[in-house]
Amino acid sequence: MKQLSTGISIKRKKSNMRNYSITRNKGEMYHAKVTDSYGNNYDNYFESASDANDWIYYVWSKEDWFNSANSQELLGKAMQNCIEIDKENGRKPNLD
Numbered sequence: 583m584k585q586l587s588t589g590i591s592i593k594r595k596k597s598n599m600r601n602y603s604i605t606r607n608k609g610e611m612y613h614a615k616v617t618d619s620y621g622n623n624y625d626n627y628f629e630s631a632s633d634a635n636d637w638i639y640y641v642w643s644k645e646d647w648f649n650s651a652n653s654q655e656l657l658g659k660a661m662q663n664c665i666e667i668d669k670e671n672g673r674k675p676n677l678d
Contacts, residue, residue: 603615
C-alpha cells in the first residue's frame, strides 16, 4: 500500500488487462475501481477495504471465460489450430 502526502492510501495490482485500485480519503468510504480481462471498467464504494477487495474478485469471477473455459482444453485447441495453419501454408508443423 502506498501512502501519499494528501492522505490517500492506494493499493494497486496490474495483471494483463485486469487491473484494480482501492483508494480512501480520510473520513470517506473506500473507492474501488476494477478492469476485467475484456477491458471493461467498473467502480463502487464500500465501508471497508475487505468489502472492496471481495467485490473486485466478484467482478472477475463473473467473466464468461473465467467460469467456463477449461485452460487445458483451450491450449489444446490453440495448438491444433497452429498445426492446421502450418499445414495449410505448406510448412512442417512445429510447436517449438
